[in-house]
Amino acid sequence: MLDELNEINPKALAADGFEGAVIGYVENHHHPAVLLYDSEECIRILVERDGMSEEDAREYFEINTLGAYMGENGPLFMNPLRTDAAKAIIQEWIAKQGHNRCWYYPDLFRQLADLFGIECPDPGLPPEEEFKKGCDQYRQEEYSKKQ
Numbered sequence: 001m002l003d004e005l006n007e008i009n010p011k012a013l014a015a016d017g018f019e020g021a022v023i024g025y026v027e028n029h030h031h032p033a034v035l036l037y038d039s040e041e042c043i044r045i046l047v048e049r050d051g052m053s054e055e056d057a058r059e060y061f062e063i064n065t066l067g068a069y070m071g072e073n074g075p076l077f078m079n080p081l082r083t084d085a086a087k088a089i090i091q092e093w094i095a096k097q098g099h100n101r102c103w104y105y106p107d108l109f110r111q112l113a114d115l116f117g118i119e120c121p122d123p124g125l126p127p128e129e130e131f132k133k134g135c136d137q138y139r140q141e142e143y144s145k146k147q
Contacts, residue, residue, distance in 0.1 A: 001022075001024060001025070002022075004025075005025045005033055005035065008025075008027065008032075008033040009027075009032045009033040009034065009073065011032070011073040012025070012032065012033060012034050012035060012073050012075075013034070013035075013070050013071075013073050013074050013075060014035055014075060015035070015037060015042070015065060015075050015077075017045070017049070018037055018041075018042045018045055018065075020041065020045055021037045021038045021039075021041035021042045021044075021045060022035055022036070022037055023036045023037060023038050023078070023080075024036050026076055031072065032072060032073055034072075034073060034074065034075055034076055035075040035076070036075065036076050036077075036078060037075055037076070037077045037078070038077075038078065038080055039061070039066075039077045039078060039079050040079065040080065040117075042061055042065065042077065043057045043058055043061050044057075046060060046061060065077070082115050082116060085115050086112060086115055086116075089108065089111045089112055089115065090108070090112075093105060093108045106122070110122075
């Protein structure tokens with residue numbers, strides 16, 4: 001692929017050290033073909049290769065990689081949508097039966113938050129009476145749909 005890009009645009013620049021994050025190349029009629037990298041993979045490389053924390057890796061990446069002006073031949077970085085994994089998490093919840101598919105499902109939201117890199121504090125269980133009220137409300141809503 002790099003040979004193909006080099007034929008199309010021999011001036012295309014690479015982001016040193018992020019070879020494992022190359023997705024491909026992008027082009028259009030108004031811009032030369034340039035390398036395309038997965039931003040999340042670049043951050044993972046910084047964490048694993050350089051021993052950075054995820055927070056430090058993100059900061060380093062934003063300042064030193066995204067912030068580096070390399071001209072029109074510089075690489076582009078994308079943040080891929082994690083829709084397949086999100087669909088799988090939701091599908092797993094849909095497949096649950098009975099009380100396992102109750103109104104209270106913090107694990108589902110924790111998995112989705114982790115997938116998208118969102119900090120999700122543990123909501124903990126509500127007080128027992130509030131929990132039972134939620135269960136009753138969920139049951140009533142579900143049974144009213146079936147009538």
